[in-house]
Amino acid sequence: MTKILIVDDDEKIRFTLREISKFAGFESIAVDNGKQALAQLGEEDFDLVLVDYYMPEMDGLETVKAMREINREIPVVILTVDERPETVSRFFAAGATDFSLKPVRAADLISRLQINLKLSQMTQLQKEKKREVLTAKGISPSTLQLIIDFLQKQAGPVTLEEIMEGVGLAYPTVYRYITHLLDEGWIYTLSNYRKIGRPKNQYVWKGIDHG
Structure with missing residues (x-):
């Protein structure tokens, strides 16, 4: 009742x-x-x-x-x-x-x-x-929230390596969750073109304006 x-x-x-x-x-x-x-x-x-x-x-x-x-x-x-x-x-x-x-x-x-x-x-x-749906995709809500909280606190774009260091998780795990966030449209990618080598992807929580 x-x-x-x-x-x-x-x-x-x-x-x-x-x-x-x-x-x-x-x-x-x-x-x-x-x-x-x-x-x-x-x-x-x-x-x-x-x-x-x-x-x-x-x-x-x-x-x-x-x-x-x-x-x-x-x-x-x-x-x-x-x-x-x-x-x-x-x-x-x-x-x-x-x-x-x-x-x-x-x-x-x-x-x-x-x-x-x-x-x-x-x-x-x-x-x-x-x-x-998240469980079926192998996504833990608590881990997802951990990564989201980290991204929301950042003043600028961050790389996978910086996310790994910030949340204390291994590359395969962070990559899977970042891919999920990209698929859902919660984050977007910026490519950092360096003088040498391939451009390095950086990730931004939507709603943050970086000009």
Whole structure:
């Protein structure tokens, strides 16, 4: 059963949100502040978090930012009476997935929750399929991320030898992963023409401008 974490300092609203969740077929746990929410998120698995914007001590934005340190993928929907564009932008900058307006309307809220849960499920399925494809190609996600992190930190083009030294992996391994990144279009090649010998290929993470 889908499990939702509800965070709101108003007892009546917590009760209402739990009843709405129950009606929609969701299991829910409700807490009254951000610190309790972080503790729950660290101890249990949830499918979505519903958090109030205006709360004492630790407001919704602070709570969401702290949640993203624990879980970067869980959908987080903020409840708010303030729908000004600048406020909504702050929600998304903090790491929220969506927002829903107060006063709460059951049908609207359930629709929001269902949409965000569906999108989250689709994202997870895509990631699982991607992992399966990588495994079939002999690509380890952790090793791939190691090389990607190295490339993203570079101020300029790097050779295979520099990548090997930077990540501590052998030539055949680095070559296989660089070939994969080229095939996926995540990096591109620059040829360094020297006075003697063949040009030496260098690799650049896309998005870096080298003129």
